[in-house]
Amino acid sequence: MSTITAVSTSNAPSAIGPYSQAIKAGEFMFVSGCIPLVPSTMQIVEGGIQEQTKQALANLKAVLEASSSSVGKVVKTTVFLKNMEDFATVNKIYEEFFSSSEHKPARSAVEVARLPKDILFEIECIAVVKK
Numbered sequence: 001m002s003t004i005t006a007v008s009t010s011n012a013p014s015a016i017g018p019y020s021q022a023i024k025a026g027e028f029m030f031v032s033g034c035i036p037l038v039p040s041t042m043q044i045v046e047g048g049i050q051e052q053t054k055q056a057l058a059n060l061k062a063v064l065e066a067s068s069s070s071v072g073k074v075v076k077t078t079v080f081l082k083n084m085e086d087f088a089t090v091n092k093i094y095e096e097f098f099s100s101s102e103h104k105p106a107r108s109a110v111e112v113a114r115l116p117k118d119i120l121f122e123i124e125c126i127a128v129v130k131k
Contacts, residue, residue: 009066012059013037016116021063024129029067033080033124034059035116044117049086052121053093060123061097069127072101079109080122090121 007022008014012034015021022031036045036052037059045055064070079094081087087109098104105125115122 007063007067009062011039011062011066013039013042016042022067024067027129029064029069029073029127029129031060031063031067031125031127033116033122034063035119035122037117044119049083049089049120050093052119053090056119056121056123057093057097060125064125064127067127068130070130071098073128073130074098074101074105074125075128076106076126077108078124079107080112080115081109082112082115082118082120084111086120 003024003026005024006020007024007029009021012021015032016037019032022029034056036055037043038045038055039059039062045051061071064074079090081090090109
């Protein structure tokens with residue numbers, strides 16, 4: 001039977017609700033939605049979709065690294081956009097973020113009516129834990 005363990009790091013924003021930054025279950029890491037908060041201030045990064053996407057991805061990377069995984073071990077992402085018109089901009093930043101991976105993760109991308117703190121971008125993922 002696999003162990004379930006909560007993962008937390010101060011290198012990413014703390015959870016803003018009753019959830020964990022990530023959960024390790026067996027060989028997999030389930031990372032909660034990462035939003036563009038600056039970890040040291042817990043404020044939304046200044047700027048638009050580019051800055052918010054980059055900050056959220058940096059937060060995702062921090063949680064992955066704290067959980068004995070890495071960007072290269074991500075198998076699935078879900079991207080939440082406030083406006084699908086931002087898809088091309090986000091896609092370029094996303095592609096660069098995963099450029100060092102040996103594979104491109106499976107992905108879903110959806111437009112939503114509203115995101116926490118009225119942000120423009122959120123991402124969650126499932127990754128394999130390093131062995």
